[in-house]
Amino acid sequence: MRLLIVEDEKRLALSLAKGLTAEGYAVDVVHDGLEGLHRASESPYDLLVLDIMLPGMNGYRVCSTLRAAGNDVPILMLTAKDGEYDEAEGLDTGADDYLTKPFSYVVLVARIKALLRRRGQGAGASPVHVLGELRVDTAARRVFLRDDEVALTAKEFAVLEQFVLRAGQVVSKGEILDHVWDFAYDGDLNIVEVYVSALRRKLGATLIRTVRGAGYRLETAR
Amino acid sequence: MRLLIVEDEKRLALSLAKGLTAEGYAVDVVHDGLEGLHRASESPYDLLVLDIMLPGMNGYRVCSTLRAAGNDVPILMLTAKDGEYDEAEGLDTGADDYLTKPFSYVVLVARIKALLRRRGQGAGASPVHVLGELRVDTAARRVFLRDDEVALTAKEFAVLEQFVLRAGQVVSKGEILDHVWDFAYDGDLNIVEVYVSALRRKLGATLIRTVRGAGYRLETAR
DNA sequence: TGTTCCCCATGCGCCTGTTGATCGTCGAGG
DNA sequence: CCTCGACGATCAACAGGCGCATGGGGAACA
Structure with a gap:
């Protein structure tokens, strides 16, 4: 299972990467929206963790661009709760789930697992x-x-x-x-x-x- | 979402059923352990609320019998705190969560929702x-x-x-x-x-x- | 007592399953 | 190579079933 984390707060990104690696995922990290878009387009990730506020290109645009290109990798969005960005908008652009900062690490892992499971069932369970x-x-x-x-x-x-x-x-x-x-x-x-x-x-x-x-x-x- | 409540204290059972129905669940109630086992075996419930002290057959046995039969419906156990029964034992027999009486209605609903979410019902954790x-x-x-x-x-x-x-x-x-x-x-x-x-x-x-x-x-x- | 919600019953229109007849095709045997 | 019989394919027509809309009665709230 390969995950890509697109998050510019380096301390947070690193700690997530560390924890998720320990869970057995292969984790890549980038700190820039545009960079994230390129990575996601070119390699087959199983899931994206995508922050909204990003340098280069914001998370909404990364997400909608990917979707417009027909890429349906599961995307978990991270939103700050200060209200400048709206959760609903994230879902509208094609994200599969969102998580409001601050969140607990346990919850993040649970959501990631759920999304991966959902994907698995969507494809595998339907014969x-x-x-x-x-x-x-x-x-x-x-x-x-x-x-x-x-x-x-x-x-x-x-x-x-x-x-x-x-x-x-x-x-x-x-x-x-x-x-x-x-x-x-x-x-x-x-x-x-x-x-x-x-x-x-x-x-x-x-x-x-x-x-x-x-x-x-x-x-x-x- | 169909819930089965197995609880012999009729007043409590009724009040739970009423509240949960208002939450939008389809709720069935039985007051007897054996009866509960039969119901749970025969119909596809999304969750069981299972008391331990029950006439007919106690909650532990209902739970372990269901699990032995390969039924993995989420089970929320209700335990009295007077110590005759042990919480850990409930979890050992295959329950997913337990709640110690007396509990608040709000907590019960929260736990139920959490279990349903966790189990995912094929939909993952995202609500x-x-x-x-x-x-x-x-x-x-x-x-x-x-x-x-x-x-x-x-x-x-x-x-x-x-x-x-x-x-x-x-x-x-x-x-x-x-x-x-x-x-x-x-x-x-x-x-x-x-x-x-x-x-x-x-x-x-x-x-x-x-x-x-x-x-x-x-x-x-x- | 009024309103909302839930369930039931009815009638209608269209789709679909089934039938039987007819036509086509294959293969064995002369 | 031809003929004939059996098996299979296709078609049109009919009847019944399925799904939809609607309105009324009754229960559960406020």
Whole structure:
């Protein structure tokens, strides 16, 4: 875990760096806003601790510039409580959390951990499956084909999900029926064909391959 | 946020429930240890307030049984100070925090909030969530839309909070019901639709997107 | 007693699931 | 190589379900 501290009060910056290093983080420190922006743009940090009052470029601008460039590294802002700067403004510019000086070291560490955890969950906890040009986010129930979102109905999504979970394997119509339709359903297997047809129309014909007499197979990336 | 209070002193339990409900939590109360264990095992509570001296099964055993079953719901234990039971033992059995009777209501609420924050509920320690033009301060229970504060009722806020905690993911009506309404409620899922409707009216129609057949999704800014 | 909030019920409109018919395709066997 | 039968794909039409809006009744405050 790499952290960047952008803070011009050198004593504070140093003591934070020391403590966070002891926690097991790799910590870099800069004392200037512009310098911080460069560092953050060029290296992949896991989190930024960003003061607002900075020489070179103030924290708000560093933050909004990073965001404008598409950088979504978690940012913890440090604000002085004397009111010249507003906490809300920090959040508006795209910071993820703020802390008002003076703060306790324990609280800072807790917030940092929380932000890192949040990031971790946001990416890891939501199982996103990528198969070539197809991206399926089961938590958000969204499907993307080459950056374009594809709108699927509930049943279509459920069928696709079965294929994704067993990508590359042959899945029979009966199995799809068992997993997607409820127990009581005793209709025709043709219903599966109908949905495969719909998926092919929306996602491209080559994605789901027919295995005659056995079922279908979702093509894995190649 | 659903809380379960397990406390056999009925007057105390009732007054806590009343106060916490006013804070916007969905609160269930039981007066018996065994009953509490069952409830906690079967429903997804966000926090337990657990007395030690209880009929049926004492608080220690309730706590350790839950932990043994892999349930890691935050538990706040209430201990009498007369020494028959030991605070440390409570923590040993897997409680997250304890409070010695008599305690002030304010302290209790503070501890509860701290635990919920610490546990994060998937959201980290920051009480403020920013999603595009929406800013939700869960600690202060205030909501801002583009610098204007929006007045929400307790239930409206509770529903919104669920969405915010799982922003970008699909949340089903059932899940909302489970977390916002208490267990005594067994009404129609339609009630969720009514509240989503109210939120859309106050916060704009595009914020909460309907995912037909699955639930709703709070749009993340981007 | 008035106001606010919460829950329920109703009706409506649109989307979606399902069906059955028809058309296309594959492969085995003559 | 051709034919035929079986399997699969697609389409259109219908009915029911799902989600939304709205208003009223009732409870809980002040």
